[in-house]
Amino acid sequence: MNKNTTIDIILAEDEPALGMIVKESLETRGFSVRHKENGALALDAFHEKQPDILVLDVMMPQLDGFELAKKIRVENEEIPIIFLTAKSQTEDVLEGFHVGGNDYLKKPFSMEELIVRIENLLSRQTVQKTAAIYELGDYSFNFPKQQLIYKEEVTKLTHRESHLLYHLVLKKNKVLDRTFILKKLWGNDDFFSGRSMDVFITKLRKKLAQDDQLEIVNVRGYGYKLMAP
Template sequence: MPEKLNILLAEDEAALGQIVKESLETRDFKVDLAEDGDKAYKLAAQNNYDALVLDVMMPKKDGFTLAKEIRQEDDTIPIIFLTAKSQTSDVVEGFSIGGNDYLKKPFSMEELIVRIHNLVQRKNLQKNSELLTIGSYLLNFPKQTLQYEDDELVLLTHREAHLLFHLVKNKNQVLDRSLILNKLWNTDDFFASRSMDVFISKLRKKLAKDDSIQIINVRGYGYKLTC
């Protein structure tokens, strides 16, 4: 029998938090519930979780601040934001600080469960990935690091590492925008598309020491890494 997935749920709405907790537990999850950001941070530091489900608006410490602090310690744990916000800037910020997915309230439990499973499976697949050469750079995908020749290692965020990995795997070919958005963001909507553009810009800067490397925007189709 497969092990139960261990989830940290941070939600300050007591009734909603209890409903989500109990619903996940009936589907063979183990769930710790925190009603504020401070308690959630302490639980994250003390336990090994398979994924974090964080409400954005919480007392003491909001979800974005909490995620930033957790990402300083762990670049790989999947993070899903629960939010009532729909502004583009809020969603892009969530992805930019290391969030892997987001759900707008109200949401269905079935959708939350599917997204948790997809992110955990993706993380597990990373462990079997190899070192990749990109011009004068070396990408260590499992460790999420990038190194130029003998320079110091540059740490990549969870999403930067994933995006670069897929670009390299499809080197000199167009990486379909919609396919990669659905694979890494679980949606190809406007918010995710904006977020992807932000990460592409970050990767271009981190690869700037090798002039032979380019990430080209193929309008209407996606991106292509050439080297």
């Protein structure tokens, strides 16, 4: 993250006092913060100017944090989203990630922790944007051009193959949640979408087969894992 660039944050928090404290604390650290007291106002602010990152309370009037994130993800798949919530149940945490959240912070929280999480997400996004070509063993994966290159052999990927491999690469050697990727790339996680994704996984396995260091493993009940050096 470039420290010389002012980071623009949309903060959606319906508790006025907490919202003001967070806004002022972030601004003293050099961030620019647009505080909105409900999801609808935050969505309007997003449409006026897309920020660098969003910090969204889950429980808000008019449009809650999860519904707001869903609408934002339709327009922008990459912008980082942090959820703030008093909830701590596992299903609530999973729901936050399934609708496109990148991080989850339980109330009450320290400002130092929030700032560290904001900076980590922005730094990670910068790395992803600059790393247009990913090295996978003996392969190179050019995501913008949707190409897999093995030595001098170029294989063209479809849009969905490319995006599926991109998410596997981002989670390299970790499990890519099946429900998350189905909702993100197929729009739902029903049986037919699941079968379609299995077909795409098989296609990617064949296209990566020339390097035996690479393997896409089915983690039963959870998702897939790209094993790579």
